[in-house]
Amino acid sequence: MNPLELARAHPEAPFTVRFDGREIEALPGRTIAAVLWSAGITAWRGTRGEGQPRGVFCGIGVCFDCLVTVNDRPNQRACLTPATPGADIRTQEGTGHDD
Amino acid sequence: MTERATLPPPTRPDLAVIGAGPAGLAATLAGAARGVHVTLIDSAPQPGGQFYRQPAPGLGARRPRALHHRWRTWERLRTGLDAHLAAGRVTLLSDRHVWCVERNTDPSPAPFTVHALLGPAQDESVAIRADGVLLATGAYEKVLPFPGWTLPGVVTAGGAQALLKGGLVLPGRTAVVAGTGPLLLPVATGLAAAGATVVALVESAAPKDFAQRARVLAAAPDKLAEGAGYAAQLVRHGVPLKLGHTVLEAHGGERLESVTVAALGPDGRPVPGTARRLPCDTLAVGHGLLPHTDLADGLGCRLDGPAVHVDDEQRTDVPGVWAAGEATGVGGAVLSLAEGHIAGRSAAARLRGAVPDPAEWAPADRARTRSRAFFDGLDGVYAPPARWAELVTDETVVCRCEEVTAGAVREAVGSLGAGDLRTVKLLTRAGMGWCQGRMCEAGVAGVAGCAPVPARRLPARPVPLGVLAAQPDRPPPPPPDR
Ligand SMILES: Cc1cc2nc3c(=O)[nH]c(=O)nc-3n(C[C@H](O)[C@H](O)[C@H](O)COP(=O)(O)OP(=O)(O)OC[C@H]3O[C@@H](n4cnc5c(N)ncnc54)[C@H](O)[C@@H]3O)c2cc1C
Ligand code: FES
Numbered sequence: 001m002n003p004l005e006l007a008r009a010h011p012e013a014p015f016t017v018r019f020d021g022r023e024i025e026a027l028p029g030r031t032i033a034a035v036l037w038s039a040g041i042t043a044w045r046g047t048r049g050e051g052q053p054r055g056v057f058c059g060i061g062v063c064f065d066c067l068v069t070v071n072d073r074p075n076q077r078a079c080l081t082p083a084t085p086g087a088d089i090r091t092q093e094g095t096g097h098d099d
Numbered sequence: 100m101t102e103r104a105t106l107p108p109p110t111r112p113d114l115a116v117i118g119a120g121p122a123g124l125a126a127t128l129a130g131a132a133r134g135v136h137v138t139l140i141d142s143a144p145q146p147g148g149q150f151y152r153q154p155a156p157g158l159g160a161r162r163p164r165a166l167h168h169r170w171r172t173w174e175r176l177r178t179g180l181d182a183h184l185a186a187g188r189v190t191l192l193s194d195r196h197v198w199c200v201e202r203n204t205d206p207s208p209a210p211f212t213v214h215a216l217l218g219p220a221q222d223e224s225v226a227i228r229a230d231g232v233l234l235a236t237g238a239y240e241k242v243l244p245f246p247g248w249t250l251p252g253v254v255t256a257g258g259a260q261a262l263l264k265g266g267l268v269l270p271g272r273t274a275v276v277a278g279t280g281p282l283l284l285p286v287a288t289g290l291a292a293a294g295a296t297v298v299a300l301v302e303s304a305a306p307k308d309f310a311q312r313a314r315v316l317a318a319a320p321d322k323l324a325e326g327a328g329y330a331a332q333l334v335r336h337g338v339p340l341k342l343g344h345t346v347l348e349a350h351g352g353e354r355l356e357s358v359t360v361a362a363l364g365p366d367g368r369p370v371p372g373t374a375r376r377l378p379c380d381t382l383a384v385g386h387g388l389l390p391h392t393d394l395a396d397g398l399g400c401r402l403d404g405p406a407v408h409v410d411d412e413q414r415t416d417v418p419g420v421w422a423a424g425e426a427t428g429v430g431g432a433v434l435s436l437a438e439g440h441i442a443g444r445s446a447a448a449r450l451r452g453a454v455p456d457p458a459e460w461a462p463a464d465r466a467r468t469r470s471r472a473f474f475d476g477l478d479g480v481y482a483p484p485a486r487w488a489e490l491v492t493d494e495t496v497v498c499r500c501e502e503v504t505a506g507a508v509r510e511a512v513g514s515l516g517a518g519d520l521r522t523v524k525l526l527t528r529a530g531m532g533w534c535q536g537r538m539c540e541a542g543v544a545g546v547a548g549c550a551p552v553p554a555r556r557l558p559a560r561p562v563p564l565g566v567l568a569a570q571p572d573r574p575p576p577p578p579p580d581r
Contacts, residue, residue, distance in 0.1 A: 001292070001293065001294035002269070002293065002294045003166075003263055003267040003268060003269055003293040003294065004158070004267050005294075006162075006165045006166065006267075006292060006293050006294070007154060007158075007160040007161070007162050007163050007165050007166060007267055008160065008161040008162040008165075009154065009158045009159050009160045009161070009267055010159040010161065011157060011158045011159050012157045012158075012159060027157065027158060028155070028157030028158070029154070029155025029156060029157030029158045029266075030155060030157075030158070030266045030267075031265070031266055033262065033266075034262055034265070034266030034267075034268040037262060037266075037268050037269075037270055037271075038266075038268045042251035042252050042354050043251040043353060043354060047502055048502070049501075049502040050502055052249060052496075052502075053250075053251050053354070054249065054251060054499075055251040055252075056254055056258060056262070056270075057253070057254055057255060057258060057499070057538070058239065058240060058254075058255050058257070058258050058538065059254060059255060059257065059258025059259065059260075059261040059262055060149070060239060060257065060258060060261055061142065062239045062534060062537050062538065063499065063533075063534050063537070063538045064500060064532070064533035064534050065499060067533075079258070079261075079262075080142075080218065082144070082155070
């Protein structure tokens with residue numbers, strides 16, 4: 001059993017997104033966090049101070065641990081942002097700004 | 100409901116309902132049926148809130164109810180909402196993050212302006228005028244720190260549920276669900292039903308805690324049946340329930356690999372020799388919920404502890420502002436529905452210049468009284484281990500955003516002499532990062548041994564400077580002194 005089977009999901013055609021240059025399959029409607037989790041990726045940010053890996057934590061837009069760079073826009077919350085075809089998703093290091 | 104027919108459409112007052120969870124939906128239906136126009140605003144792409152979170156339409160779920168409870172209630176709410184939308188009595192604004200509700204000093208053309216950012220890019224703000232505002236913003240999860248809690252693979256219990264219900268994705272293959280509170284039960288059963296191996300449900304409340312409150316629990320047979328239903332599902336999925344246990348530490352390098360759990364003794368400390376290491380790739384953890392009060396706070400509404408203060412009609416102490424659901428205190432979906440219904444009815448009457456008759460919402464009032472009594476009773480059952488802060492090592496990061504360690508907090512209190520949370524914050528930067536202390540406030544307060552103070556977080560959401568610069572004329576007035 002998996003969640004798609006449990007909910008008897010018949011998703012629309014999948015598309016690809018890039019994560020740090022590598023192609024990943026995404027189902028339409030899923031957030032970036034859901035797409036990355038389903039590809040087994042759990043970390044997509046390095047903290048500002050210690051460079052520690054972080055990914056999704058609260059899942060509802062409150063904690064800001066899941067920040068990621070999408071199509072050159074830093075600081076996007078992966079748990080709220082839907083994945084779009086061809087999106088270029090990159091691990092975010094530091095503050096996400098050029099400093 | 101006879102007054103509805105006699106009301107000419109142009110005089111319909113506008114009510115802005117913020118939050119489309121159980122409370123906001125119940126309020127919207129009650130208000131729209133009784134002569135107000137409702138603008139329902141929610142940051143999510145679809146209505147439903149946390150409890151009725153829906154899978155994204157692109158996923159084509161034919162049986163979303165497999166992940167839900169009380170699906171019939173959702174169907175009723177959804178049908179009602181659709182009817183009001185079609186009739187133009189409700190306007191639904193999804194994907195709008197409200198960052199400020201402004202009380203206009205000059206009430207023309209309306210007493211309130213709701214400012215919302217269009218998501219997910221959030222670089223454009225819309226302003227919605229309203230005669231009244233109803234806050235139904237729900238709650239978020241409280242997680243107390245422990246060594247390893249920042250490892251990827253450690254998520255909040257509600258977050259795991261959100262990924263599952265909204266994205267139809269599991270946060271991992273082998274999960275431990277831990278912490279305290281009634282939310283852990285649906286999370287553990289949901290993960291197991293969707294195919295995860297749930298290694299254990301680790302609940303710090305002990306059997307004796309439940310026994311001591313047997314009378315409170317017995318007064319709510321429906322809730323007991325719900326709990327028993329979850330327990331039966333846990334057994335069916337082979338999930339061991341470890342009552343009176345806690346997670347001591349999460350282990351891993353780049354990501355979570357295992358957790359150590361131990362039994363708690365009567366003094367709230369782990370019992371020596373009981374520690375066990377459980378391999379897992381996911382830890383879903385939570386210690387209860389905290390109300391979302393930023394917007395209420397910005398309006399100058401009185402708070403009672405962590406929750407928005409309301410009267411019997413669900414009115415806040417700011418005229419024209421109502422609040423319902425978990426923003427006014429945590430108590431589950433049934434309570435949220437009852438409060439929302441009452442708030443919507445009160446708002447509809449008051450905004451039309453009438454005095455509502457509480458007898459008209461007597462059933463909702465009874466449901467509210469029962470649920471509140473039940474959750475007050477539960478509060479004493481589900482409490483984190485009394486000595487949890489002692490288990491937080493000095494190296495443990497307690498403020499996730501600013502990477503402040505427990506050692507730094509202890510130093511601020513010890514050698515630097517900080518006596519309250521504000522000073523701790525100033526000395527350590529704990530709570531000053533992106534989340535504005537939402538995730539660390541309880542943890543930092545516990546480690547520092549200070550009382551938590553309601554933080555002021557304005558605006559309620561991060562707002563790009565360009566949006567603020569583009570705001571026309573007056574800036575939002577400062578909230579009145581309290
Ligand atoms: C992550 C999470 C998962 C949960 N899952 C379950 C579960 O599976 N089962 C269960 O019994 N209970 C669950 N709960 C408990 C749940 O909160 C309540 O039982 C119930 O949903 C509360 O209803 P509500 O209407 O008060 O708030 P909610 O359902 O939380 O609805 C609040 C709504 O307000 C919106 N909102 C908040 N702030 C803003 C803003 N500034 N701008 C725009 N919109 C805003 C949110 O997007 C949300 O849709 C969960 C709680 C959380 C935090
Ligand atoms: S996981 Fe907390 S904001 Fe995205």
